Amino acid sequence: MGNIFRELGEGGRIFKNEQAFASEYIPDEIVKRESEIKELAFALRPISENRRPQSIVVYGAPGTGKTCTVKHVLGQLSEYTSKCFPIYLNCWNYPSRFSILSKIAEEVGIFIPRRGIAVDEVWAELVGVLKQTKKVPIIVLDEADVVAGDEQGIFYDLLRMKENAGIDVGVIAITNRGDVLSQLDDRVRSSLLQSFMEFKRYTPEELKEVVRGRAKIGLFPGAYNEEVIGVCSGFGAKNGGDARIAINLLWLAGRNAEKDARDEITLKDVEGVKGSVLGSLKKEKIESLDELDKSIVELIKESGDSGVKSGEIYEKVGKNERTVRMRLGKLESMGLVEAVFSEGGAGRTRVFRIRR
Ligand SMILES: Nc1ncnc2c1ncn2[C@@H]1O[C@H](COP(=O)(O)OP(=O)(O)OP(=O)(O)O)[C@@H](O)[C@H]1O
Ligand SMILES: [Mg+2]
Structure with missing residues (x-):
């Protein structure tokens, strides 16, 4: 039987420095700011x-x-x-x-x-x-x-x-x-x-420069072309002028090319991973949560589209209201959950759902 690693061959024809795509990476040069x-x-x-x-x-x-x-x-x-x-x-x-x-x-x-x-x-x-x-x-x-x-x-x-x-x-x-x-x-x-x-949100042109800069640091010169940069930055531009999305798209596309043992990222790679880039960023956020946050997210998830009332969340997770309210605010600002108001009973209660 062949050896899977030998079959895969050597990686490393795409990424010169994959660290440059990590979320905590700070580039030496900040462009357009x-x-x-x-x-x-x-x-x-x-x-x-x-x-x-x-x-x-x-x-x-x-x-x-x-x-x-x-x-x-x-x-x-x-x-x-x-x-x-x-x-x-x-x-x-x-x-x-x-x-x-x-x-x-x-x-x-x-x-x-x-x-x-x-x-x-x-x-x-x-x-x-x-x-x-x-x-x-x-x-x-x-x-x-x-x-x-x-x-x-x-x-x-x-x-x-x-x-x-x-x-x-x-x-x-x-x-x-x-x-x-x-x-x-x-x-x-x-x-x-x-x-x-x-x-302000980056314009498509500004995003292009950001992505180009990151490509230069992270990828081998022959591993990408201007079109790839254009599509990645265009996607970031469409999604709120967000450099993180654009850079992550380039990274995932690079991994895709690497998986196929190719030495150049193609537009097909980029298109193929567009669907997963937003999800992967969300996953990264969820991984950063502690146990209490996670249990709150689970509870909200279980309630499906109808959502769950804030009061019920306080009760079920068994922590005091202030703590849970703070955590809900945090999950909301992270874009993981959303609050809708529902009329009824005494005043308005907030109902939480998973944000899609
Ligand atoms: N002008 C820039 N030059 C180079 N890289 C940039 C620039 N702007 C953003 N980036 C890169 O884009 C990613 C997101 O940037 P950053 O984390 O600073 O955004 P943010 O405004 O703090 O977002 P959030 O509100 O979500 O925290 C990082 O990888 C960062 O290095
Ligand atoms: Mg930030």
């Missing part, structure tokens, strides 16, 4: 002159380059000056006021026990350490939409840090919608979140 980069840099520059940085809300549709652009600018800032202390956290992983404060504390080297300590104690300890370090913390709250309801108290904590404790903290909140933080009062917005910056 020059003015956004400049604006971010301008807001942060005061740090290098021992002045207060400006805080910013960055908002825009999925895949418009918010995360990679902010990370890029922070990287450059750290390289330029040692006066800042960038702390990046994704609120999917830290959705509550307590978990965000604890994470920031942990990043500056404070040990926080998981239980038996109150928000105010963490806050006070954090303030103590930050006052000593003389470095300006730049706190990036990515996916800030997830921080909902009472948990938005974190913004007041950060404001307090700035106004009452005199710490020059910089905040960059990244969200999909500009209005998500609208429940915050004016004081927070005028003092903590001073400017709003929109990342």
